[in-house]
Amino acid sequence: MGHQRNLVRTLGLGYVIIFVIANIIGSGVYKKIAPMAAELHSSVWILAAWIVGGIITLFGALSNAEVAGLLADTGGDFVYFRKIYNKFFAFLYGWSLFAVIQTATISSLAYVFAQSLNSIIPLPHVLSSLQEFSIGGVFYPFQDFGVKLAAILLILLLTFLNISGLKSGAGASKAILFLVGTGLLTIVVFGLSHVKSVPENFMDVKDLTAGTVTLSSFYTAMLAAFWAYQGWVSVGFIGGEVKDPTKNIPKGIVIGVFVIIFIYLLVNVTYLSLMSIPQLEQVYNSGNQIAAVEAVRSFWGSGGVLFISLLILVTTLGCTNASILTGARPYYAMAREKLFFPGVAKLNSANVPSNSLLWQGIWASVLVLSGTFDQLTDMIIFAVFIFYGATSLGVIILRRRMPDAPRPYKVWGYPFVPIIYILFCIGLFTNTVVTRPREAAIGVVLILAGIPVYLYLQRKNSKKVVNSEH
DSSP states (O other), X not given: OGGGXXXXXXXXXXXXXXXXXXXXXXXXXXXXXXXXXXXXXXXXXXXXXXXXXXXHHHHHHHHHHHHHHHHOOBTTHHHHHHHHSOHHHHHHHHHXXXXXXXXXXHHHHHHHHXXXXXXXXXXXXXXXXXXXXXXXXXXXXXXXXXXXXHHHHHHHHXXXXXXXXXXXXXXXHHHHHHHHHHHHHHHHXXXXXXXXXXXXXXXOTHHHHSOOOOHHXXXXXXXXXXXXXXXXGGGGGBGGGBXXXXXXXXXHHHHHHHHHHHHHHHHHHHHHHHXXXXXXXXXXXXXXXXXXXXXXXXXXXXXXXXXHHHHHXXXXXXXXXXXXXXXXXXXXXXXXXXXXXXXXXXXXXXXXXXXXXXXXXXXXXXXXXXXXXHHHHHHHHHHHHXXXXXXXXXXXXXHHHOTTSOOSSOOTTTTHHHHHHHHXXXXXXXXXXXXXXXXXXXXXXXXXXXXXXXXXHHHHHHHHXXXXXX
């Protein structure tokens, strides 16, 4: 049968590390400092949010690495949840990936690609007479429609390239990562050596005791940091294509996340030394500006704007491509387990899950129309942390259920690391419901929409079983 082709293990540790870093460095490093400034109003607190966000991400990554070491296979957390909890919870995770987590990630990356394209070549205003048209006063599908259209075209183009089996894979990821690394290094070196007056409250330790920051605003700012750290978990999706996955996946995740924390701190110190907090807040309020572009403009003028815009273009192109490529794998794994629509389980002649890619591309395009970049990313973080918490809880459950199973990697600091992470996920979930009720509500509705789909598939499968018995 055509669709019983299998995936091949060809990727080593170096590629896993590159993959982790390429999946993480997307748009957050250029853009997310602005909403953080609007929330915290202090450079010291902003850097604190990046550090705490990085440490918490590492705790989650370490917990995930133990589970990956024990259960690594194509489909990542979908496979883990089926073994730890049950089919229904695994389905709900896979459905959430499709409904919001992975598809909105693709949408928001493509959105930033289109925004930076717009700052190089102003895109035409399309359907400007419908700017104010809204669905229930929540969604404005035609606002910045020129930018949204460019984002949708990018998603569809990359989806079709991936369907054709064009191995953009490892080579392209390496090249893009090299360009991004060089670009960020350029910003840091030129930015920090640029002699000009540093903003007056830059790294003012008095801010720590001024009492302007609440636990809730710190959590809300960390939604932005977590978006920037988001993506490391995708490496689990390609578990079936990694050599010695039980060793290489945990190692790759830990090394990759450490590298990222270091890069983010350097880059954000550079932004904060170039722009004052009020300037960053202004970038946030403008809606269509990118913090990195404005920071570089301050010391390099319009030539710098072109440089940084091209860099963001390349980064988000690479990250969108990586997200499209890995994102389609879990739905393929689900369909093979009869937990998704059967057509999604087919591989085409190029050994690629083409139907899975196609449906993902269509829904990601619809999501582009639904909101702004920050709306989409807050929705993703809210949804994804429900499942990240569940993976960490899985570490504790599996230690009890399978105490003697060989664990190539054991989470450091057990049981404190998974427990701290689980408590953090609960806090983030609760805080988002309070401070971002709209994004939380949309996230919950999209996740729960999976329940009737699950019931429909179960009924269909049980009918098939009954028919085959007669």
